[in-house]
Amino acid sequence: MSSIIRASKLGYDYYRYTDENEEPELNRAIDQVSLDVKEGQFIAVLGHNGSGKSTLAKHINALLVPTEGTMWVDSIDTAQEEELWKVRQKAGMVFQNPDNQIIGTVVEEDVGFGPENMGIPTDDIWKRVDESLAAVGMLSYRKHSPNKLSGGQKQRVAIAGVVAMHPKCIILDEPTAMLDPNGRKEVLKTIRELNEQEGVTVILITHYMEEVTLADYVYVMDSGKIVMGGTPREIFSQVDTLKSYRLDVPQVTLLAHELKQEGVDIPDGILTIDELVNALC
Amino acid sequence: MLRDITIGQYYPADSIIHKLDPRVKFIATLLYLISLFLFHTYIGYILATVFLVVIIKLSKVPFRFIVKGMKAIVFILLITVVFNIFLTPGKVLAQWWIFKVTQEGLIQAGRMAIRLSYLIIGSSVMTLTTTPNQLTDGLERIMNPLKKIKVPVHEIAMMMSIALRFIPILMEETDKIMKAQIARGADFESGNLIKKVKSMVPLLVPLFISAFRRANDLAMAMEARCYHGGDNRTQMKPLVYKRQDFVAYAVVLCYFAASIGMCVIGW
């Protein structure tokens, strides 16, 4: 499988302006970040608030260009200005706040916004809009106003808007952070289906540990660095390390961990209730 | 209260008015607004009323919904009416201290009230039946010749459509902030005007902060979806005149010709 996203020793500085006339301070948001994502993978990035997840996500979409190091999206260096639109088409991005990323006042017009910008002919735009709305299960809402939808539905529309651009990879920056549990489930299901059925590479950024159990590979970030990497099971078997990065381990995993410490014989990195039940009985 | 402002909101329905080309609706609205200032007597206003009622009926937008939007401008309407009643010179009907109510003033006030409310109703019928995107597309096409003299037509149109999309969201947010502050003992109701204005400050600060954050997020989301201005941009719903649009133009032109005619003969 070929790499779709590759980052080598990425670094990015934000300027922090303290006083007027004073030299701005540099704030290193990400540091020495290296990534390698293969086509079709489902990747999760975990991290506490302020650990640099969003900054990293914006690099994949060329909304930010690295201060140091290089980012390649489908073998295109994102620092090349003339390739900007290609990069953004290949790597679509879904943001946290559903209200602030929907541009259209009717669901279908919003989904058409990306293809319009790409200069797709009208007939094809319609085809893409139909397909993408169907893919996220929002086809029956096509004529609705986004303001009247629930948070989960809005977020699915936002996903459809990205899918309509036929990206190879979708980056979702905490797409469920502002949703209720039902909306969260809805969105996660949509993301997983896109990955499994359409073969879109997914990079899910989150600080909910429960959401990463589906991923093929998990990166953990802390203060701008990638501090852990592995399958969900590998990551979750290191409960104490995760806690030191201020991450909350899922309750089942935590319970299994405590039991193990008390001498019960069960494997590391229990992810689901079923697994724990099987291990215990 | 703020939720009631319907100007700039879209009311989805399946009506002939909804299906018309936005350019037709825009030009029709413009001509209608002009016509309101052409009439001199009630005969003209009857024509304007009939025209408006027919359009509203055709649009399938509930009348209640449109009237609700009027509440927001009641204040402006009242000021206009009061100024007109008291400040128009003419035959004095009643007098109290320095205030004189004149016959001309009453007529003028009535006229202004009708003009203003029809103006608002007329334009909200347009915005209620046209999605901001269509409206923007329409405006963009109408103003297209201005591109030659370097007017950023596309950008202006895009700005307008975004403003229209965010007005309801910001209204809702204002409502929310207001309630949150009322819950903590803020008082927006009592006191004189200056006190009321002062009490708005703690409302405006969070509102502005949130608006800027939204603007920032939105700009980023648009860029992430390859938005780069109007160049090389195609349209999902390109504007093409259909038969119904020509019919609508004909109807509107007839109406406008009639109003000019009535203006000339002094109705």
Ligand SMILES: Nc1ncnc2c1ncn2[C@@H]1O[C@H](COP(=O)(O)OP(=O)(O)O)[C@@H](O)[C@H]1O
């Ligand atoms: N626009 C910005 N200007 C300055 N500093 C920023 C900006 N955005 C983020 N930062 C800083 O960069 C660091 C990483 O932020 P971010 O990438 O948003 O983290 P996360 O998404 O994981 O919460 C934080 O210390 C934050 O304060």
Ligand SMILES: [Mg+2]
């Ligand atoms: Mg973030």
